[in-house]
Amino acid sequence: MNAVVMGLTLRGLLGRRRSLLLVILPVLLLLLAALIRWASGGEVRSSVHLTNEFALGTLLPLMCLLIGTGVIGSEIDDGSIVYLLAKPVPRRTILWSKLVIAWAAALVFAVLPIVAAIEIAGDDGGRLGAAYGVAAALAAIAYTAIFVALSVVTRNAVIIGLLYALLWETVLGGYVPGVRNVSVRQWALAAAERILGDRATVWGVTSEVSLTAALALLAFATIGAVVLAVRRLQTLRLTSAD
Amino acid sequence: MSTLVLDSVSRWYGNVVAANDVTMTIGPGITGLLGPNGAGKSTLIAMMGGFLAPSAGSVTLDGAPVWRHPEIYRAIGLVPETEAMYDMVTGWQFVVANARLHRLPDPEGAARAALETVEMMDAKDRDIATYSKGMKQRVKMATALVHDPSVLLLDEPFNGMDPRQRLHLMDLLRRLGEEGRTVLFSSHILEEVEEIAGTIEVLVAGRHAASGDFRRIRRLMTERPHQYTISSSDDRRLAAAIIADGSADTVDLSAGNLAVQAPDFGRFVHALPRLARDSGVRLFEVSPADESLESVFTYLVAR
Numbered sequence: 126m127n128a129v130v131m132g133l134t135l136r137g138l139l140g141r142r143r144s145l146l147l148v149i150l151p152v153l154l155l156l157l158a159a160l161i162r163w164a165s166g167g168e169v170r171s172s173v174h175l176t177n178e179f180a181l182g183t184l185l186p187l188m189c190l191l192i193g194t195g196v197i198g199s200e201i202d203d204g205s206i207v208y209l210l211a212k213p214v215p216r217r218t219i220l221w222s223k224l225v226i227a228w229a230a231a232l233v234f235a236v237l238p239i240v241a242a243i244e245i246a247g248d249d250g251g252r253l254g255a256a257y258g259v260a261a262a263l264a265a266i267a268y269t270a271i272f273v274a275l276s277v278v279t280r281n282a283v284i285i286g287l288l289y290a291l292l293w294e295t296v297l298g299g300y301v302p303g304v305r306n307v308s309v310r311q312w313a314l315a316a317a318e319r320i321l322g323d324r325a326t327v328w329g330v331t332s333e334v335s336l337t338a339a340l341a342l343l344a345f346a347t348i349g350a351v352v353l354a355v356r357r358l359q360t361l362r363l364t365s366a367d
Numbered sequence: 368m369s370t371l372v373l374d375s376v377s378r379w380y381g382n383v384v385a386a387n388d389v390t391m392t393i394g395p396g397i398t399g400l401l402g403p404n405g406a407g408k409s410t411l412i413a414m415m416g417g418f419l420a421p422s423a424g425s426v427t428l429d430g431a432p433v434w435r436h437p438e439i440y441r442a443i444g445l446v447p448e449t450e451a452m453y454d455m456v457t458g459w460q461f462v463v464a465n466a467r468l469h470r471l472p473d474p475e476g477a478a479r480a481a482l483e484t485v486e487m488m489d490a491k492d493r494d495i496a497t498y499s500k501g502m503k504q505r506v507k508m509a510t511a512l513v514h515d516p517s518v519l520l521l522d523e524p525f526n527g528m529d530p531r532q533r534l535h536l537m538d539l540l541r542r543l544g545e546e547g548r549t550v551l552f553s554s555h556i557l558e559e560v561e562e563i564a565g566t567i568e569v570l571v572a573g574r575h576a577a578s579g580d581f582r583r584i585r586r587l588m589t590e591r592p593h594q595y596t597i598s599s600s601d602d603r604r605l606a607a608a609i610i611a612d613g614s615a616d617t618v619d620l621s622a623g624n625l626a627v628q629a630p631d632f633g634r635f636v637h638a639l640p641r642l643a644r645d646s647g648v649r650l651f652e653v654s655p656a657d658e659s660l661e662s663v664f665t666y667l668v669a670r
Contacts, residue, residue, distance in 0.1 A: 212469060213437050214468055359435060363419070
């Protein structure tokens with residue numbers, strides 16, 4: 126990893142106007158959690174509903190998309206990545222440095238707010254928060270890696286990522302049962318289900334896949350995305366439209 | 368001293384050929400890569416800088432392949448055409464970051480030297496976002512020079528510069544060339560290239576059209592007379608003066624204005640204002656009729 130790349134990446138991620146979204150979306154979640162607490166009086170099932178539908182289903186992929194494209198996509202789009210690439214630094218190192226920043230940002234701006242939201246909306250002694258915290262962290266690792274890879278592979282990463290996050294994970298996942306097996310969200314939920322044990326069924330935290338399969342698939346997706354991203358960065362084509 | 372060698376390099380995007388079997392050797396000194404827009408200059412520079420794989424052929428720097436070989440960037444300094452930089456840091460921070468990425472022993476010292484070379488020390492503590500186009504160009508130059516590279520690749524470095532900045536950059540490039548560095552820059556403006564480049568490589572429609580000493584190429588080009596269309600207060604009297612002066616071969620008044628063919632561009636453009644003044648004629652418009660680089664290049668290619 127390279128401290129200079131990490132520093133520039135962090136400045137780039139937080140320095141642009143769209144970094145405001147990184148704050149606005151979590152604040153929205155916390156406000157929603159407060160509203161639900163007020164309406165349901167801290168009932169755990171409402172908290173689960175909020176987390177499943179909004180936090181894990183929509184907010185987390187969106188945040189990871191913002192972060193994943195923010196750490197590398199915008200630099201590839203405007204061409205400024207040339208200043209990092211035209212250096213005697215292995216491209217692998219550049220990608221890892223950016224990915225670590227992305228993961229850290231996802232933890233701070235997405236995973237922690239989700240845990241906080243659960244505590245606000247209603248929890249049973251922190252059990253739900255811990256279980257969903259682990260699930261959100263796992264999902265964030267995979268989502269971020271996937272969206273970083275997507276940014277390196279295509280200049281339409283934001284559009285494709287949005288379609289994936291909104292259509293695949295949310296809409297299709299809701300109607301087509303098979304789709305749910307191929308979903309980062311379902312894989313991550315398997316971890317939450319296991320951690321909660323017997324309470325999982327009571328609270329309605331269920332996943333479509335078994336824990337072993339889920340962890341294997343998460344690892345496969347993450348590693349696959351990283352390998353793809355490194356490869357594509359090594360042969361990234363950088364030319365203006367001459 | 369470094370030499371960049373392109374050996375039968377071609378690059379195509381689908382059906383479009385951007386570079387067609389280009390072979391050239393770029394050695395120490397200043398080389399100008401000249402060609403009309405769309406000739407493939409940026410494609411060629413991207414391949415020289417290791418940002419694009421040749422579809423066929425090879426690009427090597429002192430014998431080592433450039434593609435997928437980040438180590439070459441110890442020797443190469445790159446000034447890209449894109450204007451985007453890391454807007455949220457200051458010029459100083461950005462150049463120091465570049466020096467650190469090169470793992471220089473004294474990044475601050477190298478950054479200071481590079482910023483002094485491009486005369487940007489005064490504005491170094493401002494955010495890059497606040498810089499003018501010319502200042503950005505100079506900071507780009509500083510990032511390329513910070514590790515003291517033996518090869519400098521510049522893609523359209525004069526674009527968007529005002530005349531003063533242009534002169535300054537020309538001086539700087541000239542100095543770098545005299546120090547024995549291999550400096551290559553692209554441009555679509557003949558006069559820029561002619562001004563500083565010892566060697567010119569002409570690229571037309573992806574093909575390597577001409578190469579060598581600019582005087583030789585220039586001579587090739589002037590075999591075709593330059594044509595001008597002039598409108599003035601008294602075309603007929605001006606035509607007589609021009610013919611009498613001998614700075615043009617042919618004058619033609621039949622098209623309603625004055626058309627002139629001059630074999631020697633430099634002589635004619637200097638003579639015309641003098642002739643007009645001496646004969647009391649006011650010039651309204653002087654426009655080159657076939658002076659587009661495109662037509663000159665086409666002519667070169669057709670040879």
